[in-house]
Amino acid sequence: MHTKTWLSVLTFVAVVSTQGYAQAVLNADGPGNTYELITSVLAPGGNPVENPECVHPEFGRHIAEVWDTDLSQYVFEFYSHVSPDNDRCINFDRQRVEIKTYDASPESLIGTVGETFIYTWRFKLPVGFQPSTHFTHIHQIKAVGGADADPIFTLTPRKSTPNKLELIHDNTTKVAVVNLSSFLGAWVECAETVHVASAGGSYSLTIKSVSDGAILLSYSNANIMTIRPDNDFIRPKWGIYRSLLAPSDLRDEAVRFNSFSITEQSSLPVQLASFTGAVVNNAVRLEWRTISEVNNYGFHVEKRSIGVIEWWRVENSFVAGHGTTNEPHSYSFVDSTASRGSWQYRLKQVDLDGSIHFTEPIRVDVVAEAEGEVAPMRFELHQNYPNPFNPTTTIRFTIPVGTGHVPSLLKVYDVLGKEVVTLVNEELKPGSYERVFDASAVPAGMQGLASGTYFSKLQSGSQVQIKKMLFVR
Secondary structure: OOOOOOOOOOOOOEEEEOOOEEEEEEOOOOOOOHHHHHHHHHOOOOOOEEOOOOOOHHHOOOEEEEEEOOOOEEEEEEEEOOOOOOEOOOEOOEEEEEEEOOOOOOHHHOEOOOOEEEEEEEEEEOOOOOOOOOOEEEEEEEEEOOOOOOEEEEEEEEOOOOOEEEEEEOOOEEEEEEEHHHHEOOOEEEEEEEEOOOOOEEEEEEEEEOOOOOEEEEEEEEEEOOOOOOOOEEEEEEEEEEEOOOHHHOOOEEEEEEEEEEEEEOOOOEEEEEEEEEEEOOEEEEEEEEEEEEEEEEEEEEEEEOOOOOOEEOOOOOEEEEEEEOOOEEEEEEEOOOOOEEEEEEEEEEEOOOOEEEOOOEEEEEOOEOOEOOOOOOOEEOOOEOOOEOOEEEEEEEEOOOOOOEEEEEEEEEOOOOEEEEEEEEEEOOEEEEEEEEOOOOOOOOOOOOOEEEEEEEEEOOEEEEEEEEEOO
């Protein structure tokens, strides 16, 4: 059976599930019935929208669906007014318009101990956005139950000199701080992974510019508290939640969000004793050992450069499993394509019925060795333009002087790793190149591409680079 990756697909709103994961995707689809749309995904039959309309009914709904010219699609716009908005007529020193999962949501959308969740979304703060000196949360991972139900993680713009965007852990510790200016007037995309544990949990957040893929914030911690011992579960929230203790700092705001995705990864049906990686003879050698296996067809190896959101399968990396066994088994794979730098690797385990599961990633730093040095990348795959596109985009790449004629292969893939088209398959001399990808002229047998995420992949010699692009009909 075919299984989607965790990347959000921008053309549908649904909850899907397999034995490998459960996923909910929420995207704006046009004006009207906005709260109903949000509810249908985050808490069917519940009330996942927190708003100030008890005190401000004349404005109407504080979340609308509007057309965004940058993305060429509808998005959600959240409105917060300095006066008279408050926090649901419950708290009057703050105001809130947020969407959430909670105890009325499907179990696959709330995080309990031992589970791993991936959250992805996009947001755009307006030019001139004014945060409070106290707090202006735009995203929370919130704890529920127990004596301390404060947020576990918050993403918070804060007034300072200059204004900052802070990632805060346990409501106190600023684990990442960057200038807010890079986030104003431009769409960014976020990828957040949380393994839920009171001790030994893991967390990562990467925020990238949608326009050029530049990394604006990156943080990860493989040993961090992600739920308190007496909390019942954790849940995500998005919107505007800000203090009114310094109202002169604030103005009426309209913040845009879209492309929400919540993915629960189930545990592996394979018990791993270890998974390690090391550089040997200018290549990365991965080794893993299983204690037991249930219906294990085998493993694919996936990798990504540190700070990059997307994972990519290493070519010819499949290693066959042992079906069902209670005996320990050892496996290994050598990746000879990793250039100098920092990489993450994970195993994509495949069941006999086609279901998939992922291990936690490990990090391998490829640096110079005494007897030689891993060759640096010999080429550069540039960001395509335009992106998003409809129906064409230009993919640019460069092969530097001094490399000679290099066998090069440029292909486009969909999010399931299925090849869409080959644009280059030849030896190229040093120079700058362009190839036009026309989504309306796909290979024979295809009925036209659906809107969504695609990848350009350039292999030049033994090196590989990948870029993401968004096709919007």
